[in-house]
Amino acid sequence: MPPQVWVRNPEILMRAMAVGREMGYSRFLVQATGVTQKAVLLDSGFQEVDRLHVLFRRSTLNLPKVPESAGSARLQRASSLHVDEVIRVDNACFEPFWAMNPLALSEAVAATPRSRFRVMTVGDSDVLAGYAIFGLGGGEGYLQRIAVDPHWQGRGFATRLIVDGLRWAKRWRTRRVGVNTQQRNENALRLYLKLGFELQAEGISIFEPAPS
Ligand SMILES: CC(C)(COP(=O)(O)OP(=O)(O)OC[C@H]1O[C@@H](n2cnc3c(N)ncnc32)[C@H](O)[C@@H]1OP(=O)(O)O)[C@@H](O)C(=O)NCCC(=O)NCCS
Numbered sequence: 762m763p764p765q766v767w768v769r770n771p772e773i774l775m776r777a778m779a780v781g782r783e784m785g786y787s788r789f790l791v792q793a794t795g796v797t798q799k800a801v802l803l804d805s806g807f808q809e810v811d812r813l814h815v816l817f818r819r820s821t822l823n824l825p826k827v828p829e830s831a832g833s834a835r836l837q838r839a840s841s842l843h844v845d846e847v848i849r850v851d852n853a854c855f856e857p858f859w860a861m862n863p864l865a866l867s868e869a870v871a872a873t874p875r876s877r878f879r880v881m882t883v884g885d886s887d888v889l890a891g892y893a894i895f896g897l898g899g900g901e902g903y904l905q906r907i908a909v910d911p912h913w914q915g916r917g918f919a920t921r922l923i924v925d926g927l928r929w930a931k932r933w934r935t936r937r938v939g940v941n942t943q944q945r946n947e948n949a950l951r952l953y954l955k956l957g958f959e960l961q962a963e964g965i966s967i968f969e970p971a972p973s
Contacts, residue, residue: 828917
């Protein structure tokens with residue numbers, strides 16, 4: 762729901778959550794930027810549970826170089842056959858609060874009008890080393906999700922996955938590509954800055970209803 766709607770009338774959030782509960786959802790998260798949105802949520806009984814950096818990379822920049830160590834990995838289009846492996850890698854990489862289940866995965870892929878979902882394997886194995894989901898909408902690209910299995914980190918695999926998505930976003934003539942990352946995720950921040958993403962002044966706060 763767009764913030765303009767609930768900033769004027771936060772009661773709408775309560776109604777939306779009531780409908781969600783009827784549909785079987787048990788957890789509700791709301792994104793906020795700027796002091797007004799945050800103040801409205803705090804006044805309405807929400808609490809901040811996380812903070813995200815927002816970064817953008819201009820598409821006029823040249824594509825970053827991929828390290829040779831990532832050259833032998835295989836990139837392929839993700840299919841339904843990969844879902845279990847993607848969830849395994851995802852759960853090995855993210856804390857439970859942010860880890861995805863198959864429903865969240867399909868929502869991430871469907872979140873934008875166009876998306877590119879690629880998985881990475883090594884040698885002849887079907888075991889996934891990593892995956893990335895990029896999206897496209899409103900003339901901008903988004904890196905929705907990326908994870909590399911801890912066993913395969915530090916070899917340039919994330920760089921290769923991101924360069925693939927940046928090339929795709931360039932082909933679609935996007936102005937820029939955005940990504941969000943938890944403020945405490947220093948490895949991801951270093952990766953994005955190295956690849957030419959620029960940190961934006963304003964981040965995103967994540968809120969959920971405070972326990973009553
Ligand atoms: C972040 C992540 C995707 C990086 O994957 P990776 O394949 O190891 O990344 P690369 O090998 O391509 O690293 C490229 C750059 O990222 C930074 N980086 C990545 N991992 C790092 C680490 N453990 N320590 C310090 N810098 C790191 C470095 O700048 C590195 O460049 P360098 O090797 O020249 O120092 C991986 O650590 C991961 O899956 N983490 C958990 C999930 C996650 O945080 N996803 C992003 C959420 S927004």
